[in-house]
Amino acid sequence: MRYPGKKHLSNHLNSNIMKQLHFLLLPFIILVNDGCKKNTTAVSGDNSGSVSNEWSIPRDRVFDGGPGKDGIPALTAPAFINLLQATYLSDNDLVVGYRKGNDIRAYSHNILNWHEIVNDDVSGDKLAVIYCPLTGTATGWSRMLPSGETTFGVSGLLYNANVIPFDRKTNSNWSQLLLKSVNGELNGIDAGNLQVIETTWKTWKEMFPGSKVLSTNTGFSRNYSSYPYGDYRINHNSILFGIVPDDNRLPRKERVLGIIKDGKAKVYKFSSLAANNGVIQDVFKGESLVIAGNEQRNIMVAFENKLPDNSIPIFSMDNTGVGLLKDQFGNIWDAFGVAVSGPLTGQKIKSPQFIMGYWMAFGSFYPNAVIF
Amino acid sequence: MGNYYLIMFMASVFILGFSTKVSSQSCCSGGVPVSNNLGLPASVEKTFQFAISYDLNLLNTLKEGSNWLDDNARKRLTHSILFQSGYVINKKWSAEIFASWIRQERIINQFNNTSQTVAQGPGDAVLLLKYKLLTNSVKNINWLVGAGPKFPTGSSDKKDKNDISLNADLQPGSGSLDLITWTQFSKNGKQRPSLTYSGTAAFSLKGKNNSYLGSQIYKFGNELILIGGVADQYVANKFLWGASIQAMYRHAFQDENDGEKTPGTGGRWIFFRPGLTIKPGGGISAINISASIPAYSWVKDTQLTPTVRYNVGLYYEIPRKKASFKSFKQ
16 A cells, blocks of 8 residues: 655645545545436346236235245144134134035134245135235135145235235236236136125134144144234324225224125124124125124124025024024025035025124225215 | 543433433334444544445344244345444544445235345435544543434435335335434553444434325334444454454334324334454554344334345545545546
8 A cells, every 4th residue: 555755745734635525525526426326226126026017906006025035924824723623712813714514624814924924725615815914814725726736925015004815826916805816817817706704712712612623733844823013903194005995984993894896895793793692684786695693702793594495584693503594494604605504404605705803904995985 | 540431431322312201103124224334443633534334134034022933024124334434533523424325125925925125225314523522542442423414415205117116114215304312432452452342322303294194194113223343453364353243222113194103113223243354554444344133122013123234335545644635536
């Protein structure tokens, strides 16, 4: 390193003050200049599988949630245990249930909070249980797509704070609450609904004592007794990603049942059910429906108002354990709409597509949703 | 008398760290290394100081609270090139500017697939004005305090290649104007003057990014850094070598999103930082190499947390009485 002589130094002492200040500021100047170009130098890469940039939802409302694609690992071919073995669950924990014949399975929020998607095979039904912790919504989708059987994964993207699953067959992105693909090869294709229900662990055990429940033996190291989102589920002010519109007719996190048909939604509250002795008869989009539930047992479900033999029922609540409803013909129906006793034992009432979830989800995805 | 200075220093650390309302929170344990790299070495007046360093922060450890989770599928890398320029104005006052260029990487190895997301660009910049509160050449004591703003020069609205907005943790900049307060105390050994004990504290009071994801208000949590260490120098192979060991405590409070605490942010960490310095120019230039190894960490909720951090840097100073820019160019 060469150093200047003293003569040079004395000649330039004063004039160099400004130069030194410039030198001092040099890094700052460089960055400010570079910063001015920030929108053009936005270097980003994502090798997570290129998808079409054609979205059927506003792309500027789709956000990267942080964990990244498969950063929240979906489960495939999960393990199940019987109810007595499920010591990781408390009575008030919520579970999502699916029934195919006598194969009845519960998927706990405790595990869904960490994995969001469970790819399963329930006695031949290729089921994906999709759960979004930020909207509190659970859906059951068929894994049989026009392109063949697939499994779903978590893209790490969110639209209106709601999970965007992707199918591994085509890498298309789907909107859980719009119930269809919104990006990629399958853009516009509807998800095949396999209706699930939701209730507490206590109620589930009473209603389906012979069922099985998702095991914590998932192959991933997580604490399934903990909730990963702080006070999010009870704090109505907390939303991590913006929702539009933010409909304030109900508290954001109030759990409601939404019936979705032809792109419209109608929402039912626990308090409305309580005021109607647990059974509401209603018509939505020309369809006669029954909404039944019980806030104490923390369950709400919806059926078509017609029995399998086409007779018109008059329902009342049945809180004897396995049953949810009883009719004037002596049938007792469980929460899946299966007759567990009476003349129609084993037969099933059809359901409209319904989803339990936070009000904020229905308010944003289905603007002007009707509240019963 | 030395104890008096030590007590005063600890008192100032306490005041810096806790007099500010700590209702907000910080985090992104991924973070850009601003506070812990501030503070160019004390030097004589009219000295120009320059430092450039590369810092790599690897986060590949998943924790819930202080419990380690056996899952290394996700990896976060923050590459930072840090520029620091300083000028010792007189015996009491000095100033430094800190600027950065940041590359944020997220890599996920899951289900036999690898996905990578990158965002890079200029980071935030800091202007720190420092005042030498105390100097005692007999007792070899220096105590400096400083404060200054952190400017949101970095981009906080980067998108991925599919034009999807990235979240706050992946942005090179914070989008907020922050206030940083800083203090450093050092004392050289009596028997061995080359032996230096030092302590540093920095507190970042974070501002708000009012346009996060378009319409949200995001606030990284406030951050407290405490560093204590010892360093020594010796001559070997015609070079002046320095070795140091530091312990660093970092407390990042939870971030806030629209005024509500952000889950999975905030935590407390203790790092050990061994370092090596080579001064080939006989005390004028220095090459620094250090690593930060977490000895303890507690994170709020479940987070990826630092696995190791490396830093390599070059420090150069131009004594006013020896240097001129004209001849420097020759």
